[in-house]
Amino acid sequence: MVHGGSHDLLVTTRHTPKSRMLDHYRIVRDHRMTTVRDGLVPGHHVSERLAAARRAGVEAIWDLSHYHRNEDPVRCARIAAEASVAVNGRDRLWLCPVNEPSLYPKIAGMPRHEATSMAITMARVARDHHPDVGILTNDPITGVGDRQFEATDAIVSAIHVDVIGINYYPHTARTSLVKVLMATWRRYRKPIMVSETSWHDGHPVHHRRYPGLNKGTWLRHVVEQVDIARFHGADVVGICWYPIVDCPPWHSPNARNRWSHGLIRKDLSVDPWLSAELGRIGMREAA
Numbered sequence: 001m002v003h004g005g006s007h008d009l010l011v012t013t014r015h016t017p018k019s020r021m022l023d024h025y026r027i028v029r030d031h032r033m034t035t036v037r038d039g040l041v042p043g044h045h046v047s048e049r050l051a052a053a054r055r056a057g058v059e060a061i062w063d064l065s066h067y068h069r070n071e072d073p074v075r076c077a078r079i080a081a082e083a084s085v086a087v088n089g090r091d092r093l094w095l096c097p098v099n100e101p102s103l104y105p106k107i108a109g110m111p112r113h114e115a116t117s118m119a120i121t122m123a124r125v126a127r128d129h130h131p132d133v134g135i136l137t138n139d140p141i142t143g144v145g146d147r148q149f150e151a152t153d154a155i156v157s158a159i160h161v162d163v164i165g166i167n168y169y170p171h172t173a174r175t176s177l178v179k180v181l182m183a184t185w186r187r188y189r190k191p192i193m194v195s196e197t198s199w200h201d202g203h204p205v206h207h208r209r210y211p212g213l214n215k216g217t218w219l220r221h222v223v224e225q226v227d228i229a230r231f232h233g234a235d236v237v238g239i240c241w242y243p244i245v246d247c248p249p250w251h252s253p254n255a256r257n258r259w260s261h262g263l264i265r266k267d268l269s270v271d272p273w274l275s276a277e278l279g280r281i282g283m284r285e286a287a
Helices: 021-030 046-056 073-088 104-108 112-128 146-158 177-188 204-209 215-231 272-286
Strands: 035-039 059-065 093-098 133-140 163-167 192-197 236-241
Touching: 021 046, 035 046, 035 236, 046 073, 059 073, 059 112, 073 093, 073 112, 093 112, 104 112, 112 133, 112 146, 133 146, 133 192, 146 177, 163 177, 177 192, 177 215, 192 215, 215 236, 215 272
Parallel strands: 035 059, 059 093, 093 133, 133 163, 163 192, 192 236
Antiparallel strands: none
16 A cells, blocks of 8 residues: 555555456466565455465465554454464465565654564564464665665564565666675675566656666566676575556556556556566576
């Protein structure tokens, strides 16, 4: 949710169990992606979303709060944990309690310390009600200075975090991705992942900074940067293209046109450049 909860992206993209959630999962599986980031946010039936992922055969890392003020984070985390036990038994439940805790306060209207405290609380509550919870914390890491890591530092110092996520986009990057990956790896010595990246067709900054690229060539660039970081010893466990579904502009949920930044279009067709690159990556990994 964005704009204080007034724009529910799961609804406007029809990414719900009763609409196109299974269609979206089918398309990502057709592209050899079996792990996704998704949402278990208030206002949606948690068990139905968990069951849809299970039925589709995908493993999800579930956001509990994504740019909206969560009025009852304890209840939210408890419901998610208990529903996961009911649907998936003792299988690991992957959670991202608060998306981008350093940016979250500016959008949800709360101090940063409240956002990090909420993330810590929800992680602890989930672990109290589920036998195996993995925690991803993620933030926009666009450079390598200490201030980039303040929110992540606070969370990592309070709870066990399994994976450190880096959200890295063409329009916000201030240094190369490989430098960001290496700085994050050296700081935490934990598995890290590119927890969000994408290319927005039509975004003026993307095209000015990286002329001639498209979604497919941006993904190839990200993969090359990850390969370099791995060569130098960083434990990079994955890349998440986010969002995978084109969505309406945040400020205009009823707009007919969608931002072109995903794999899956409104009519369930796919972006040809990104689809082809995902196929190339799949062939590389299978070789």
